[in-house]
Amino acid sequence: MTARPVRAGILGCGMVADEYATTLNTNASVHLTACADxxxxxxxxxxxxxxxxxxPVDTLLNPQSVDLLVILTPPRTHAELAEQAITARIPAVWVEKPVTTDPRAATALIAQAAKAGTLLGVAPDTLLGPALETAAAALRDGLIGDVRSAAATLLSTGPERWHPSPAVFYAQHAGPLGDMGPYYLSALDFLLGPLQVSAATAxxxxxxxxxxxxxxxxxFSADAPTYVAALLETGDSVPVTLTASFDAAATHTPHLEIHGTKGTLVLPDPNFHDGEILHRPYGSREASALPQTVIGLPSSRGAGVLDLAxxxxxxxxxxxxxERAARTVHLTHAILHAASPSLPAQPPRQDTAPTTSH
Structure with a gap:
């Protein structure tokens, strides 16, 4: 790469694309040159x-047009479009979560990118925000001692409350686990390491x-489970509970809690980059906010694209x-298989789908 700004292009011009564009346009090292839908x-x-x-989509999928492609289309199209970008030799590709809807496709995509020398980055990028960075530093420093358990809870009325076309969030492979689960599972993976499934219901x-x-x-009808509860565990056998629901009217339950031998950390919604981290020491009745870790990236969607550039x-x-994104895809399907053993552990691969945005 030369000293010129990295030329970025956005594929899929739905609601989230405006957030990405706003972030990219604040950084002089990246130039948002083109879009397609x-x-x-x-x-x-x-x-x-x-x-x-x-x-046109085909024109954007070309290294003559962009150095970095940002794929913001519906999840079922991610694998096909990322493969096309890698085959076209675009130097860097960013994919919205989930990276694919099929664990096998996620693994194959990583291998294809490595062979082609393409840099592959995947949302969510909230782990680059001050909230999760602060929590990670607290865990590394032993603030709450040895981790004994953790809980992740997403309780929501569902996107039909705010999105004018919410059916896509209830399609197969979506629902609260497929749509919002990557934020929670990626945060847990980032903080505690890779997870495996013990049991689940949906x-x-x-x-x-x-x-x-x-x-x-x-x-409209939901094809995906709208309530999922799972018991997970880390490689060190730390139990982690995960609840993801689009059927709750309201909640006061923390989004993420991590319990250790010396205290507890309460984390904000991992769907966002910032928020207060509360620390309650063992034996104390009061919790206090931790000073936030200073980061160099903006606390907004698109921070991961800037890092990729x-x-x-x-x-x-x-x-x-x-790799972390692929682990969350594998974990999501393992949860659904545990919840409904009649479902195949590996779904049939879907390679052909329209490239409309959402």
Whole structure:
């Protein structure tokens, strides 16, 4: 790479793309040059908002157009599009979570990228924010002693409350586990190491109703489980409970708690980069906020893309690794298989899908 800014392109111009673009446009080392979407009118509108070119998808999937491709399309398209970008020899590829919907595809994608020399980074990038960095430092320093257990809890009414077209979040391989689970599982992997499944259960509340936008009041069906509870464990046999639900009206339960021999850490929602970290020492009735670790990256979606761009310049691995992302895909499918043993441990691979954004 030369000293010029890394040319980034966004594939998929849905709601989250605006957040990414805002982050990328704040950094002089990255230039958002182009975008593409199956809905070209949507790409044109996005390009006008963020001062970049709207290209056909095939034109964007070319190293002559970009140095770094950001894939923000629906999950079922991630494997195919990432493979196309790697085959085209685009130097760096960033994929929204989950990296794929198939564990075998995730493993194959990592091998393909390594063989081609393509840098592959995968969301979530919230582990680059001050909240998880602060928690990681506290654990490394032994603030709460030896970890004895942990709990992760996502209790929500579901995206139909705020998203005008929420059905995609309830498609097969989505639901609270497939859509939001990567934030929680990646955070646990980052803080405690790789996990394995001991037991799980899942249920589905099939009928849903859109609560916002032009289709408010319209009913739709959920294909994915809307409530999942799992018992996991780390390599050191530390038990971890995970609950992910789109069926809860409200909750006061912490998103993440880690319990040790000397105290407890309470973490904020891992869907976001920042938030208060509370520490309650053993025997104390009071919790106090920990000073936040200072980081150099913005606390917003797209921070991982900025790191990937720097990794491309510095010829190093990105911090948001595809290996961790692949572990979360394997874990997600292991949870669903444990919850419903009749499901295959490895789903049939889906290689062909439209490239519309979400």
């Amino acid at each position: 199956l809905n070209h009118e949507q790409a044109l509108a996005f390009a006008a908002r963020h001062d970049c070119a709207a290209l 249920r589905r509340r099939a009928e849903r109703r859109i609560r916002s936008g032009p289709h408010a009041g319209q009913a 720097e990794a491309l310049r510095e010829e190093r691995a990105p911090l948001c690794t595809a």
